[in-house]
Amino acid sequence: MPFDFFLGIDVAKQTLDYAFIDQQGNLKAQGQIPNAQRPIELLLEELHQRFNMEPVTTLICLEHTGIYSNHLLEVLTRPDYRVWLESGKQIRYSMRVHRVKTDSADALNIVRYAQRHQAQARLWKPEPKLLTSLRSRLLLAVNTLKQPLKEAKPFVDKGIVRSLEKASANSLKALEKDLEAVNCQIETLIKRDPELNRLFHLLTSIVGIGAVTATSLILATKAFTDGKTAKQFACYAGVAPFPYQSGSSIRGRTRVSPMADKHMKTLLHLSAITAIRAKGEVQDYYQQKVKEGKNKMAVLNAVRNKLILRAYAVVSKNQEYDKTYTYTLA
Numbered sequence: 001m002p003f004d005f006f007l008g009i010d011v012a013k014q015t016l017d018y019a020f021i022d023q024q025g026n027l028k029a030q031g032q033i034p035n036a037q038r039p040i041e042l043l044l045e046e047l048h049q050r051f052n053m054e055p056v057t058t059l060i061c062l063e064h065t066g067i068y069s070n071h072l073l074e075v076l077t078r079p080d081y082r083v084w085l086e087s088g089k090q091i092r093y094s095m096r097v098h099r100v101k102t103d104s105a106d107a108l109n110i111v112r113y114a115q116r117h118q119a120q121a122r123l124w125k126p127e128p129k130l131l132t133s134l135r136s137r138l139l140l141a142v143n144t145l146k147q148p149l150k151e152a153k154p155f156v157d158k159g160i161v162r163s164l165e166k167a168s169a170n171s172l173k174a175l176e177k178d179l180e181a182v183n184c185q186i187e188t189l190i191k192r193d194p195e196l197n198r199l200f201h202l203l204t205s206i207v208g209i210g211a212v213t214a215t216s217l218i219l220a221t222k223a224f225t226d227g228k229t230a231k232q233f234a235c236y237a238g239v240a241p242f243p244y245q246s247g248s249s250i251r252g253r254t255r256v257s258p259m260a261d262k263h264m265k266t267l268l269h270l271s272a273i274t275a276i277r278a279k280g281e282v283q284d285y286y287q288q289k290v291k292e293g294k295n296k297m298a299v300l301n302a303v304r305n306k307l308i309l310r311a312y313a314v315v316s317k318n319q320e321y322d323k324t325y326t327y328t329l330a
Helices: 036-049 066-076 087-095 103-116 129-152 159-192 194-205 211-220 231-235 262-275 281-291 296-317
Strands: 005-011 014-021 027-034 058-062 082-086 241-246 252-254
Touching: 005 036, 005 066, 005 103, 014 036, 014 103, 027 036, 027 103, 036 066, 058 066, 058 103, 066 082, 082 087, 082 103, 087 103, 129 159, 129 211, 159 194, 159 211, 194 211, 194 296, 211 262, 231 296, 262 281, 262 296, 281 296
Parallel strands: 005 058, 058 082
Antiparallel strands: 005 014, 014 027, 241 252
């Protein structure tokens, strides 16, 4: 849709620098406010009164800045403004060389970027990202307590192991209770949003993909609106193999990129293990390839790729995964 106004915001920990332009690119307002909810509300009220700025016809663009954007996003979701969260690198790469580097100049660059590329704007929706980050930290804490005890059992006196388990029992119980609460909150957030709920049900229809992996896929792909193909996402997740060679003398084994989202890769690995343990064509595929002498980890990586392809397929077709469909093994 065409926008009447564009608001670019440079987000810092303490302050927000903004630049406001109209459809023709004329600078209408520019300034700085504290990074707090009330000043943000007052700024939006002022722009509405002075220029008749409406949420549905205004595109607000800002960079990804983690938690520093929380106050701003909280205010913008109430009247349903059109918000575009864009990569800072993408904005900088799109510009010619700029020697001036100030927060006010950055805000102007952001708003000019939004105006030039408005047709490609990917509108932001609230996501349970902070909750999934908390979930990952809780899982890490649980595993940090459990794993050493599990590894010690064959080598340490049973009495000592029991005393260690008893000493950590209350902590584990509390962590697992918190983990359950976070999972419930994530599920509630997803169910509250019709689009996220639709994607969640499509993804979890795939054998091997559970609630956690589905949620992480939705977040990592910005609800499948980031423009990545399945192959590009496989590269991002570190499961796409690349040849390793140079000239005619250096030839190493095919490997995946180390520059990957390791958390996403771990979740896909766990999903692949779940898939090959469930009766069906994925298990048949895995067993056949291993029987042919293929490396187990290479076959498992192929299963991870299959899961990504299926995730993109069910979303693009808006159709749940058909578990009864007969595949030819390849």
